[in-house]
Amino acid sequence: MRKIPAALAVLTLAVVGLTGCSMPGAAECTRPAVPDQDVIDLIAVSGSTDDAPDVDIRTPFHSTEVSFADVVTGEGTPISADDQLVVLDITVFSGETGEPVGSTTYDGALTAVFPVSRWEQTFPSFDQALDCATEGSRVVVALPPGEVEAETAATMGLAEDDSAVAVVDIRKVYLPKADGKNQYNTGQGLPSVVRAPDGRPGIIVPDGAPPTDVVVQTIKKGDGPIVTGDVPVRVHYTGVLWDDHTVFDTTWDGDPASVTLDSVVPGFAQALEGQTVGSQVMVVIPPDQGYGDEEQAGIPADSTLVFVADILGLDPEPAPAQ
Template structure:
């Protein structure tokens, strides 16, 4: 499960990709870098056209691409400011600056799926600084050259200089640390869930002789008090996944130590349908038939045509 934009192997310094990319399965990650920053208004020679809120155009200067990373505030914005530690929601457009075609590599304006970026040490220093110079409704231009690549990655063939235009949509709300609410007593026949302390992983058992349901089954175990989730939102969850009948676990965010974050549009159909309308702060258990999961395709730890069972804590949605 993943975001609509996937990691481009050609961009070792950042976590973005062309809009047609695939998916990986974890949360946002990026290389720690020591890029040299440049002041706003740096002379990259690039010109950005269009209004904030619509896909921008970029005019490139003649000659070779920049070899130094820089940022420029195109529009400062008028909303709330950004600071280190925020998770900023952006529409982004990316180009390869190779001095030839300078081809566009993708835009969230095309996919209609804004990205969320944590302003922390996992992104290049030039972005850590640049994002704190714009507000909601602002536009940031960033040139990311190979001086932004982490030292340990500089033995790899140099990637083209990248040009990003970021339009700041807002900041993600802080997710809950744990579910909260009343236990409902609901269950799925053949599946057992033990609810320990709210901040502890629930114990899921799928060892059963019962036949797997043919349809999607979703039961609320703990009803939260937050807003109900909507299709198209990005969710923050803790979850455990097992195979129906065998009790074999194939995935768990609890064991990775951090909640997972993903847009609902980028996950299997069973999650897309089963997690819509769930109040934030809830715990649900889902039985997902193969037709709404991976069908006849085999995945790591998941045989073809498997019925999947998940217990999911919904901690945030935006």
């Protein structure tokens, strides 16, 4: 939520796609078995996961199907959704020569944050190879011909009938939605929240006058790091106007937002500060802690705002200005 957000098309509550309240106890993410161990046995991966891998491939290497295996298994957050944000380092090797033909920077910055679906545009099989892989893992992927996007393959010098090998280091995985424990809240006359299976919230605003002070409720309590304001925080959020119950802004139609506490309205900053990653927070923001008495990007003057925010992770501290 930016201080002056770009207003999205107004959505009715029905359009949010509600299916009722989410329930605790979701199934754990289970890593698939290695599809073809014989193919994986032709690839030896070594070296520190902090750096580009050392790879020895029995060449000429050819694979007829995608196969993958975890060289190192991390203990962090699993990849469970195509729209989940991740930071990856990748090196690609020619199946013909065994030599590296392309790689990311391995600079340790953790700033190249993209949804998994963005990587799948280049490596379509990553939807299989990275399914339930965890932060901190190193994954080797055997890529048959056609499993590297054509223009990228040509840039790397891979022929149409060439197989390739990719080694993927999963540096960081953001949560796809709040995964904390449900919390009991009282508060007659306050909005209630329902969630679709993917985590998208629906906000039910009651009839009646809004509160005159900021009200914050923790709906789910995560066990991750605390939001202090020292670094940006990644959030999915939906904002609703109290008066007409319409959605005026949401990130759920795209990527989660990276925000700093000094870049959002005071009421929203108050709701985030001190919360933990994995939490879902509902906040009611009166006009004096929101946009005040002037219309802002389609939000009427003197509006009381209601936000539900899922806290998905913390970003690295920005590099100092040169």
